[in-house]
Amino acid sequence: MASATSSARSAEASPAVPHAVLANAIRALAMDAVEKAKSGHPGMPMGMADVATVLFTKFLKFDPEKPDWPDRDRFVLSAGHGSMLLYALLHLTGYPAMTMAEIERFRQLGSATPGHPEYGHTPGVEMTTGPLGQGFATAVGMALAERLMAARFGAELVDHLTYVIASDGDLMEGISHEAASLAGHLRLHKLIVLYDDNQISIDGPTSLSFSDDTAARFRAYGWNATAIDGHDPKAIETAIAAAQKSDRPSLIACRTTIAYGAPTKAGTAASHGAALGEKEILGAREKLGWPHAPFQLPKDVLAAWRVAGARGAEPRRAWEARLGRADAKPEFERIAAGRLPVKWADAIAAAKQKFAAEKKTIATRQASGDVLEFLAGAVPELFGGSADLTGSVNTKPKNFAHVKAGDFAPRYAYYGVREHAMAAAMNGLALHKGAIPYGGTFLIFMDYLKPALRLSALMRQRVIYVLTHDSIGLGEDGPTHQPVEQLASLRATPNVLVFRPADAIETAECWQLALDHADGPSALALTRQGVPPLRTTATGENLCARGAYVVAPADNARVTLIATGSEVSVALGAREILARNGIAASVVSMPCWELFERQDAAYKESVMPRGTLKVAIEAAVRLGWDRYIGDGIFIGMDGFGASAPIADLYRHFGITAEAVAQAASARLKR
Numbered sequence: 001m002a003s004a005t006s007s008a009r010s011a012e013a014s015p016a017v018p019h020a021v022l023a024n025a026i027r028a029l030a031m032d033a034v035e036k037a038k039s040g041h042p043g044m045p046m047g048m049a050d051v052a053t054v055l056f057t058k059f060l061k062f063d064p065e066k067p068d069w070p071d072r073d074r075f076v077l078s079a080g081h082g083s084m085l086l087y088a089l090l091h092l093t094g095y096p097a098m099t100m101a102e103i104e105r106f107r108q109l110g111s112a113t114p115g116h117p118e119y120g121h122t123p124g125v126e127m128t129t130g131p132l133g134q135g136f137a138t139a140v141g142m143a144l145a146e147r148l149m150a151a152r153f154g155a156e157l158v159d160h161l162t163y164v165i166a167s168d169g170d171l172m173e174g175i176s177h178e179a180a181s182l183a184g185h186l187r188l189h190k191l192i193v194l195y196d197d198n199q200i201s202i203d204g205p206t207s208l209s210f211s212d213d214t215a216a217r218f219r220a221y222g223w224n225a226t227a228i229d230g231h232d233p234k235a236i237e238t239a240i241a242a243a244q245k246s247d248r249p250s251l252i253a254c255r256t257t258i259a260y261g262a263p264t265k266a267g268t269a270a271s272h273g274a275a276l277g278e279k280e281i282l283g284a285r286e287k288l289g290w291p292h293a294p295f296q297l298p299k300d301v302l303a304a305w306r307v308a309g310a311r312g313a314e315p316r317r318a319w320e321a322r323l324g325r326a327d328a329k330p331e332f333e334r335i336a337a338g339r340l341p342v343k344w345a346d347a348i349a350a351a352k353q354k355f356a357a358e359k360k361t362i363a364t365r366q367a368s369g370d371v372l373e374f375l376a377g378a379v380p381e382l383f384g385g386s387a388d389l390t391g392s393v394n395t396k397p398k399n400f401a402h403v404k405a406g407d408f409a410p411r412y413a414y415y416g417v418r419e420h421a422m423a424a425a426m427n428g429l430a431l432h433k434g435a436i437p438y439g440g441t442f443l444i445f446m447d448y449l450k451p452a453l454r455l456s457a458l459m460r461q462r463v464i465y466v467l468t469h470d471s472i473g474l475g476e477d478g479p480t481h482q483p484v485e486q487l488a489s490l491r492a493t494p495n496v497l498v499f500r501p502a503d504a505i506e507t508a509e510c511w512q513l514a515l516d517h518a519d520g521p522s523a524l525a526l527t528r529q530g531v532p533p534l535r536t537t538a539t540g541e542n543l544c545a546r547g548a549y550v551v552a553p554a555d556n557a558r559v560t561l562i563a564t565g566s567e568v569s570v571a572l573g574a575r576e577i578l579a580r581n582g583i584a585a586s587v588v589s590m591p592c593w594e595l596f597e598r599q600d601a602a603y604k605e606s607v608m609p610r611g612t613l614k615v616a617i618e619a620a621v622r623l624g625w626d627r628y629i630g631d632g633i634f635i636g637m638d639g640f641g642a643s644a645p646i647a648d649l650y651r652h653f654g655i656t657a658e659a660v661a662q663a664a665s666a667r668l669k670r
């Protein structure tokens with residue numbers, strides 16, 4: 001890891017101000033900000049102040065003037081409840097946006113200092129944390145992204161570390177087990193986790209619920225694990241320096257005292273998540289030897305911290321000069337900015353032409369795989385993967401190899417049976433920049449990854465979820481595998497585009513829209529079973545872009561049949577039956593509710609005209625559909641599915657053209 005930046009990593013902050021005083025500045029800001037807000041978590045920042053001080057003054061490569069510098073080290077505060085630790089560090093090291101006024105406005109509306117760190121809101125915050133375990137797992141994705149970018153652009157342009165502060169809660173959460181196992185397998189040696197081993201969580205001492213040998217656990221995953229006194233700056237420095245040289249990911253268990261310095265609450269759960277109180281804070285000031293008023297920092301202390309914050313400016317400028325000389329500069333900048341290549345959409349047009357020419361009945365999961373064959377060449381930053389269902393979800397283009405320890409040139413990850421870690425890693429890949437991640441599993445197992453998907457949405461990250469086997473249409477595997485409530489759950493989640501294409505051409509169009517959706521995740525719900533082609537000409541226009549459109553019009557329609565995915569062909573069948581009975585019905589394919597909601601009233605009215613009977617058909621629960629059908633009819637599922645051949649299931653649950661036509665005719669006669 002010899003690079004132009006390694007010397008800066010070990011620069012002394014300022015010998016004039018001792019380590020303990022630098023760390024106490026963090027402790028004071030944390031307890032005072034929480035006290036003023038009358039809410040927050042003082043214990044963790046006070047306990048981890050020593051570790052964070054060593055990391056930020058001696059190792060972390062960053063530049064407050066350029067928080068987005070691509071080759072900066074990443075720092076993830078996985079235990080997001082300790083947000084004041086991060087805000088104090090950002091202020092002390094000189095991030096312009098993190099003024100003392102913002103520290104004083106901790107947890108107030110519109111401040112740069114919300115209760116938990118929020119990505120996109122506060123410069124220097126690498127991701128939104130708070131849901132325990134997510135930061136740890138997302139950092140694995142960031143460390144993977146670093147390897148992918150380094151493989152592509154070389155160590156001259158990409159050579160940085162990913163640091164995490166994780167708590168007991170982070171390591172108890174299931175996702176940490178998945179993610180640690182994956183990181184060990186891939187030997188992501190530039191990942192360094194500083195574990196706040198304070199033996200306290202909310203209910204009390206961790207001995208109430210936790211007796212893991214954490215170091216042994218991580219060693220078993222293939223990590224390098226050490227344990228230190230987290231209040232000994234020399235030990236911290238030695239451990240981080242050793243971790244930097246490790247050929248494996250590293251866990252440093254830092255034994256700390258929560259709320260270090262608080263006279264009666266230190267070492268107890270009472271300091272975890274509440275203001276310490278005036279008396280306790282006075283006592284802490286005395287114990288720590290910090291006589292200064294709240295929010296007052298002595299000049300020399302702030303100056304010493306600012307020296308530490310300025311360490312990165314020179315390496316950052318040197319890096320910019322290297323980029324300036326690099327042939328790969330335009331491509332690096334394009335990918336780092338998340339801009340798609342010019343003409344990438346030609347790949348979508350080509351896929352549509354192929355589907356139009358073939359006019360085949362195929363599953364939309366297969367169509368998706370075909371689209372990816374076209375996209376693989378056109379979008380070099382596209383990075384795929386699956387949670388052990390590659391062959392079923394069709395996520396691996398033929399010429400994609402898979403990444404493995406020591407080989408990060410390939411563009412595919414076998415994530416193993418680890419849906420949750422896959423989704424969090426995809427968040428890390430997207431946040432880091434350099435890869436546009438997509439990953440596949442069955443739609444039913446969306447629930448296994450939902451907390452990470454929710455963060456994709458909250459952080460507005462372009463992560464594409466390929467979710468196949470999207471209904472009872474998967475047949476014999478039965479109700480454990482048949483999603484019914486998952487579409488409603490996804491549609492209820494803000495910032496997510498949920499696509500359920502009806503045929504191959506719609507699948508290509510939905511992929512285009514997902515890639516264009518640069519400020520949020522997309523979910524593609526795809527069939528296991530074949531669906532007939534609805535669209536047989538490759539229109540230049542992306543008809544799915546409006547969310548819903550008329551696939552089969554009718555003059556003087558009395559009925560509007562609205563369907564998604566595999567049920568659009570059910571609607572078309574019903575339309576024919578109704579026509580034979582003298583009832584005109586139009587059919588609307590509605591691949592994406594969210595995009596339809598963005599259309600103007602006139603367009604919406606043209607697709608779903610007032611005065612027609614609305615019938616929605618979707619092999620899932622009704623929740624949400626009432627918005628479109630008014631007092632019309634819903635044909636779908638009202639409970640779990642069953643194990644049987646597909647045709648029997650659709651008949652059994654009454655999702656057939658005949659049932660739809662009959663329900664519509666009966667209603668019109670009433």
Ligand SMILES: Cc1ncc(C[n+]2csc(CCOP(=O)(O)OP(=O)(O)O)c2C)c(N)n1
Pocket residue numbers: 043044079081082130131132133167168169170173196198200201202258272
């Ligand atoms: C997924 C999740 N579950 C529960 C919580 C609520 N919560 C916040 S902190 C915490 C545990 C506190 O213990 P630890 O992680 O060791 O932090 P410490 O008290 O040592 O700072 C819990 C359960 C959460 N933030 N995320």
Ligand SMILES: [Mg+2]
Pocket residue numbers: 167168169196197198199200201
């Ligand atoms: Mg703890």
